[in-house]
Every structure is written in structure tokens, then in C-alpha cells.
Amino acid sequence: MSIAELLEGKRICVCAGSGGVGKTTTSAAIALGMAAAGAKVAVVTIDPAKRLANALGVEELDNEPHRVEPERLAVGGLEIRGELWAMMLDPKRTFDELIDRVAPDPARAEEIKANRVYRELSTAVSGSQEFTAIAKLYDLDQEHEFDLLVLDTPPSRNALDFLDAPQRLNSFLEGRTLKALIRPTGLGMRVLGRGATPLLGALRRITGVDLVSDLGTFFGLLEDMTSDFSLRAAQVEKLLKASSTAFVLISSAEQEPIAEAIWFHRTLEHGGLPFAGVVVNRVHHDLLSGSEPEDVRPALRRTLGAELARKVAENFHDYHVLARRDDRNIARLAQDLDGEPLLLVPQLDDDVHDLEGLLRMHRYLFASGKQRERLIADLVA
Amino acid sequence: MRRGDSYAPVFARGARIPPREVTRPPDASDEDDEYGPSVGPYSSRSRLAHTPARGRPPAPPQLLCAPVPTLLDKRLIFVTGKGGVGKSTVATALGLLAARRGLRTVVAELSSQERVQRLFGHKGEHFQEVELAPGLFTISIDPEHAMDEYLRVKIGPLGQALGSSRLFQAFAMATPGMRELLSIGKVWELAQLHRRTRGGGAYDLVIVDSPATGHGVGLLRTPRTFAEIARVGPIAHQGRTIAATIADRDFTGVVAVATPEEMPVNETLSLRDSLEQEQLALDLVVLNALYPVRFDEQEVLELEGALSRSRSRLSRSALRAALSEHARARTQREQRARLSEGVDGRLIELPFVFADHVGPDELEVLVRVLEDRLAMPAKGPR
Numbered sequence: 001m002s003i004a005e006l007l008e009g010k011r012i013c014v015c016a017g018s019g020g021v022g023k024t025t026t027s028a029a030i031a032l033g034m035a036a037a038g039a040k041v042a043v044v045t046i047d048p049a050k051r052l053a054n055a056l057g058v059e060e061l062d063n064e065p066h067r068v069e070p071e072r073l074a075v076g077g078l079e080i081r082g083e084l085w086a087m088m089l090d091p092k093r094t095f096d097e098l099i100d101r102v103a104p105d106p107a108r109a110e111e112i113k114a115n116r117v118y119r120e121l122s123t124a125v126s127g128s129q130e131f132t133a134i135a136k137l138y139d140l141d142q143e144h145e146f147d148l149l150v151l152d153t154p155p156s157r158n159a160l161d162f163l164d165a166p167q168r169l170n171s172f173l174e175g176r177t178l179k180a181l182i183r184p185t186g187l188g189m190r191v192l193g194r195g196a197t198p199l200l201g202a203l204r205r206i207t208g209v210d211l212v213s214d215l216g217t218f219f220g221l222l223e224d225m226t227s228d229f230s231l232r233a234a235q236v237e238k239l240l241k242a243s244s245t246a247f248v249l250i251s252s253a254e255q256e257p258i259a260e261a262i263w264f265h266r267t268l269e270h271g272g273l274p275f276a277g278v279v280v281n282r283v284h285h286d287l288l289s290g291s292e293p294e295d296v297r298p299a300l301r302r303t304l305g306a307e308l309a310r311k312v313a314e315n316f317h318d319y320h321v322l323a324r325r326d327d328r329n330i331a332r333l334a335q336d337l338d339g340e341p342l343l344l345v346p347q348l349d350d351d352v353h354d355l356e357g358l359l360r361m362h363r364y365l366f367a368s369g370k371q372r373e374r375l376i377a378d379l380v381a
Numbered sequence: 382m383r384r385g386d387s388y389a390p391v392f393a394r395g396a397r398i399p400p401r402e403v404t405r406p407p408d409a410s411d412e413d414d415e416y417g418p419s420v421g422p423y424s425s426r427s428r429l430a431h432t433p434a435r436g437r438p439p440a441p442p443q444l445l446c447a448p449v450p451t452l453l454d455k456r457l458i459f460v461t462g463k464g465g466v467g468k469s470t471v472a473t474a475l476g477l478l479a480a481r482r483g484l485r486t487v488v489a490e491l492s493s494q495e496r497v498q499r500l501f502g503h504k505g506e507h508f509q510e511v512e513l514a515p516g517l518f519t520i521s522i523d524p525e526h527a528m529d530e531y532l533r534v535k536i537g538p539l540g541q542a543l544g545s546s547r548l549f550q551a552f553a554m555a556t557p558g559m560r561e562l563l564s565i566g567k568v569w570e571l572a573q574l575h576r577r578t579r580g581g582g583a584y585d586l587v588i589v590d591s592p593a594t595g596h597g598v599g600l601l602r603t604p605r606t607f608a609e610i611a612r613v614g615p616i617a618h619q620g621r622t623i624a625a626t627i628a629d630r631d632f633t634g635v636v637a638v639a640t641p642e643e644m645p646v647n648e649t650l651s652l653r654d655s656l657e658q659e660q661l662a663l664d665l666v667v668l669n670a671l672y673p674v675r676f677d678e679q680e681v682l683e684l685e686g687a688l689s690r691s692r693s694r695l696s697r698s699a700l701r702a703a704l705s706e707h708a709r710a711r712t713q714r715e716q717r718a719r720l721s722e723g724v725d726g727r728l729i730e731l732p733f734v735f736a737d738h739v740g741p742d743e744l745e746v747l748v749r750v751l752e753d754r755l756a757m758p759a760k761g762p763r
Contacts, residue, residue, distance in 0.1 A: 018464055018465065019463060019593045020464040020465020020640075020645070021464075021465060024644075116609075120609075120610055252465070254738075256496070257465065287698035287699075287701070287702060288698070289694060289695070289698070291695045293699075295695060296695060296696070296699040299693060299695055299699075300687070300699065300700075303687045303690070303696075304683060304684070304687055311680075311703075312684070312699050312700065312703045313699065315675055315702060315703045315706055316698075316699040316703070318735040319702045319706065321736060321737070324737070325736075325737045325738070328737070347705075350708060350709065350712050379698075
């Protein structure tokens with residue numbers, strides 16, 4: 001099965017996975033391939049390699065998708081029938097835009113943006129990338145400009161952060177819990193009754209009065225906007241759960257990322273999020289076709305001489321240690337997926353961070369079952 | 382409550398104490414000030430291991446007048462880097478090395494994944510200090526437990542009540558940065574001579590297996606951020622204290638782990654820059670998973686020739702695999718050169734491990750390599 005089949009009829013493709021497995025390049029290769037097939041595609045990337053950013057022309061952070069000039073893409077010999085657009089996410093800017101959008105008037109928006117709590121919230125703090133990535137995705141979807149949006153998720157060690165962090169930040173913005181604690185006259189206090197008073201006292205003792213009052217000011221500013229945040233959060237959740245959305249998990253064939261992918265897959269299913277398939281990068285395919293690595297040395301001794309043949313055999317042996325490892329890990333994953341799509345991309349000679357690399361990756365991602373078999377057979381022969 | 386009883390900092394002023402050459406006050410812990418007892422990092426260390434240099438030969442003469450403590454002389458080391466580069470492995474290998482040199486060492490994980498324990502075949506034990514090997518401990522820190530502990534120690538029974546309040550839990554965990562502050566607060570606690578955790582023994586060295594960096598130094602910045610937001614009060618105070626500990630370069634070290642690939646190298650270089658903005662610096666870069674160079678250029682030509690002539694499937698596969706690995710090894714060397722130049726040669730290399738996964742045997746190999754490389758005097762200015 002090719003990735004194009006997985007994404008048929010989809011408007012959003014979220015590429016998720018643990019760190020260092022090739023999410024950014026896979027997202028870009030998917031977007032490239034879908035554009036080649038005729039769609040108008042935007043890839044929202046977080047932090048592309050410089051050369052890849054250059055290749056796509058997104059080195060500027062202006063937070064809007066730009067069309068990648070067809071001439072740039074023409075070099076690889078791939079015909080682009082649709083359009084490829086790319087953007088690099090600027091979390092701070094996305095956050096500001098969100099405030100502009102939900103604030104009742106510009107003056108209030110400016111006041112919020114100048115607030116200290118807000119400034120920290122929108123920049124330094126972890127979770128803001130995840131939160132803004134989803135916010136941007138939602139806005140782009142609302143604009144209906146594109147046939148397909150491909151989202152490269154922020155770099156994190158734990159794939160689940162991507163789902164958790166926005167929710168956390170959102171519940172903070174909604175601020176219900178906090179308001180209950182800091183506004184003695186508010187509805188929250190009435191509901192909680194007197195029980196909240198020691199809580200408030202303790203909170204002040206722990207956080208310091210300034211923090212509490214700063215937060216108070218911040219939420220005061222957000223006062224009549226919190227229902228907008230809740231509404232948006234609900235809409236975003238609806239969007240992520242829609243049947244037109246596809247979560248594609250990206251992994252490498254090593255033990256930890258595979259375990260992470262298995263866990264993430266289960267979480268998606270459990271949460272009712274639309275899972276489309278797994279892409280496993282950097283797979284060491286078995287090249288032995290039934291022989292043993294030990295057979296290499298005698299086979300090559302005459303042509304290469306004893307010493308060089310020994311080194312080639314040693315290299316081949318090491319390669320197959322990794323091939324057997326990958327095989328086992330992928331089998332584990334396949335068992336968990338129970339027939340759901342699993343796409344393998346072999347270990348390429350170079351790590352992928354430019355257009356050429358994308359094209360090489362694209363070949364494997366967009367190959368049909370038959371073509372893929374041929375490509376793998378080519379690796380061997 | 383007496384200040385000395387609080388969760389308050391022991392090392393608040395550590396940063397301001399001139400390192401090394403200052404003679405240790407006879408009993409610094411009696412000396413209270415506004416932040417609590419001021420104990421310099423070296424004085425505290427000497428309580429654990431009686432000689433500060435711990436029996437190692439003196440450092441080679443340096444051009445700078447101050448003696449430069451080597452990596453394992455620090456008390457707190459953050460191991461950081463992009464996802465998937467082997468941070469846990471490097472942190473553990475470093476921990477094992479330190480433990481064998483007689484330092485009571487703990488490797489603290491902040492990602493709730495208990496990878497360090499699993500390297501030793503342990504099942505995931507949560508928020509417990511588990512001994513993995515003689516002198517080597519690990520703990521998996523999660524913010525929820527850290528908060529419970531903090532509240533218990535800081536405000537007693539009321540704190541405990543607060544900790545069990547779902548409302549409060551929800552608020553604290555949702556407050557941006559609070560999770561990081563609580564986690565790093567626990568790390569800081571581990572590095573204290575007088576542990577607040579009941580029954581907690583003092584450590585000579587705390588190694589933090591930090592979460593993936595992304596681009597910044599988020600975790601290291603968090604305490605300062607909180608100090609700035611809160612300005613006054615215990616959180617601001619705690620934030621400042623931890624920030625001072627992190628800023629004390631004799632006390633705290635930062636090790637970046639990278640693999641010789643474009644992205645991890647970029648990330649390490651930008652980490653170097655953002656650390657500089659925070660007046661911190663990289664103490665060491667570990668270049669992990671470097672492929673061996675098995676063939677010279679003449680041999681590569683021979684392999685290419687043989688590939689074009691060979692018709693045996695097996696031979697062709699083997700020759701292809703050799704040429705393919707060679708191509709990767711070559712690009713790895715380019716990345717290594719780029720990284721090395723960017724960090725003034727403060728770089729040590731670990732070999733690629735051809736194994737199913739990194740287990741005790743593989744770890745052993747890495748510990749040995751690390752030991753050799755750390756023994757060599759570091760090149761370049763600090």
C-alpha cells in the first residue's frame with residue numbers, strides 16, 4: 001500500500017512520533033508526493049534542517065504558507081501536477097494571532113500581549129509549540145485554501161506530548177480552576193464554599209502574592225474570552241477526530257521508537273483519533289536471501305584478496321545484526337497493528353535533509369505494493 | 382517555621398563563592414543568611430569524599446589561572462540533545478563511570494520512561510531511588526510526585542491536603558512551566574548535601590537525562606523564568622536559588638549528545654548559542670554512534686570494480702552494503718568536522734553499537750571508551 005492510498009479523501013495528515021525518527025523529512029516527502037499527484041498541499045513544519053528549509057524556500061519565519069516554486073522542485077525529475085506550499089511555524093506569532101482573533105477589541109489584545117504571564121506563556125514554556133501547531137492547523141483548515149495539510153509535530157521525546165500539551169495549556173487558558181481559587185467573590189468560590197480559603201492561602205504561600213495577582217490580572221483580561229477558548233478547543237478536538245484527518249505515525253526500526261509507536265497507536269485508538277498507518281524509516285532490509293553472512297568471505301576472497309574480503313564480510317555481518325534487530329522490532333509492531341498499514345523505508349546512504357533525499361524517500365512512500373517489492377529487490381540484486 | 386527547616390536552598394550563594402582556592406569555612410552550614418545556610422559546592426563535596434580531587438592526578442597546567450574542574454568533578458550534569466541520539470545511554474554510561482570512580486551517583490530521568498532502569502533489566506520503578514550497580518542509582522522524576530513531595534516538606538499537613546486536592550493538582554499541572562519547575566526542583570534537591578527526602582542519602586554527582594532540547598534550553602531556563610514572573614515569595618526564591626545553582630559552572634555542567642548527522646549537529650550548535658545567551662556553556666559534546674571507517678579510498682575503488690563485475694547475488698549485496706556504509710561513514714565525518722569546529726574540539730566520540738539494543742555488555746564498551754576519552758586533556762578554550 002502506498003501513502004497516497006492512505007491519504008485518499010483526507011484533508012489533514014498529522015505526522016507524529018518520538019524524536020529523531022525523521023518526522024520532518026517524512027512530512028515533507030509526503031507533502032511533496034501528494035502535490036506531485038495533483039493536490040494543493042501545505043506542509044507545516046516546525047524545525048526543518050537548514051538545507052531542507054532552503055530547498056523549500058521557507059527559511060523565513062513569517063508564519064504563512066509560501067508556495068514552493070515549481071522550478072525548485074523540477075530538478076529531481078518529479079513532475080508536480082499540483083502545488084506544494086510550505087511554512088515554518090512561529091509559535092509566538094501564532095499565539096499572538098490567536099489572541100488578536102479572540103479578543104473583543106484591539107486594545108484588549110494589546111494589553112494581553114503585554115502581560116508578563118502571557119509573554120512567558122507564549123514563548124518560553126514547553127507545550128506552546130504543540131498548542132500553537134494545532135491552533136495553526138485549525139486556522140489553515142478553516143481557510144479552506146488547501147486540499148491537504150501535512151503537519152510535522154514538534155520535536156519531543158515522548159510522542160504523546162503532542163496530544164497532552166495542547167490540552168494542558170488549554171485548560172490553563174480556560175482558567176476555571178484558577179479563577180475558582182483566586183476570586184473570592186466569583187462563582188467558583190460560591191460553589192466551593194469555605195473549603196477554598198485555606199487553598200487560596202496555601203497557594204499564596206507557595207507561589208508568592210505577585211504571581212497570584214499577575215495571574216489574576218491575566219485572567220481578568222481573558223475574562224469574557226475563555227468561552228472562546230473552550231469553544232475553539234472543542235472544535236479543534238472535533239477536527240482531530242474527524243474522518244478526514246489521518247494520523248500517520250513515524251518511527252525508526254530501533255527498539256525504543258517502535259515501542260513508542262505501539263503505545264501511541266494504542267492511545268490513538270483508545271482516544272478515538274483516526275489512525276492511518278505507520279511509516280518506519282531507516283530499515284535495514286535482509287539482504288542475505290537465505291545465505292549466511294559467513295558465506296561472503298569465501299565468495300569474495302578471490303576477487304578482493306583475503307584482507308578486503310574479511311572487511312567486507314565483517315561489514316555485512318554488522319549490517320545483518322541490525323537487519324535482524326529491525327526485523328524483530330517490525331514484527332512486534334506488525335503484530336500490534338494487526339493488519340493496519342505499515343510502510344517501510346530502507347536505510348538510505350545518507351541522512352535525508354535536502355530535496356534529493358526527499359525524492360529518494362518519496363519513491364518508497366508512494367510506491368504501490370508491487371513497486372515496493374521491486375525496489376526492495378533492487379536493494380539486494 | 383525556621384528557615385533552615387524549609388525546603389529552602391542550601392546552595393543559594395554557591396555561585397558567589399569563589400571556587401576552589403577559597404578555604405572552606407569550618408562549618409558553613411551553621412552560617413545562616415537570608416536564603417538559608419550557605420554551603421559552597423566544594424565544601425559539601427568534601428564531606429562525602431574526603432579529598433576534593435578524589436585521588437586523581439592533578440589537572441594538567443592551564444593557561445587560565447583558575448584550576449578547571451573536569452566534568453566528573455561537577456556535582457550536577459545535564460545531559461541533553463535531540464530526540465533519538467542516545468541521551469539515556471550516554472547519561473547511564475557516564476553514571477557508571479562516575480560510580481566506579483567512587484562517586485555516589487544518581488541518574489535522574491525526567492521523561493517518565495524509565496529507560497535507565499531498563500538498560501539494567503529493571504522494571505519501571507516510579508519516583509524511587511533505585512540502585513542499579515554499586516554506587517549507581519537512578520530515579521524517574523515526574524512532576525506530580527515532585528509536587529506532592531515539595532508540598533509535604535514545605536508546608537506540612539496543609540500541603541498534603543493541598544496535594545490531594547484535585548482542583549489544586551489541575552491548576553498546578555496546567556500552569557505553564559510548573560511541571561518543569563517541579564521536576565528541576567527535585568533534581569536540585571537530589572544534588573543537596575542535606576536531602577529533604579526522608580532517608581535520602583547525599584550524592585556526589587547527579588546526572589540528569591534531560592528531555593529532548595528542541596532548540597532551546599527550556600528546562601535550564603525555567604527556574605529563572607519563574608523567579609522573574611513571581612518576583613517575590615517562595616516560588617521566586619526557589620527559582621532564583623535553582624537558577625544560581627545552574628549558573629555556577631563549577632557546580633553544574635552541560636553535556637550535549639549528538640549523532641553525526643545534519644539535524645543533531647545543527648541542534649547542538651544552536652544549543653551552544655542559546656546556552657551562551659543564558660551565560661551558560663557546553664562543557665562537553667559527546668558524538669554518539671559514529672560509524673567505523675573500514676575502507677580507504679583505494680579499497681572503495683576495488684569494491685566498486687568488484688560490484689560492477691560480480692553476478693553473485695550474495696556478493697553484490699555484501700559489496701553494496703559495504704559501499705553504502707562507507708558513504709554514510711563519509712558524510713558522518715563531514716558532520717563531525719562541522720561539529721568539532723563549532724565546539725572548539727571539545728568533543729568525544731562513541732562508536733556505533735552494532736547490536737540488537739544497548740544492554741549491559743554494550744554499555745560496558747561505551748563506559749570504557751568514555752573513560753579513555755575523558756582521561757585525555759580537553760582541547761581548546763573552555
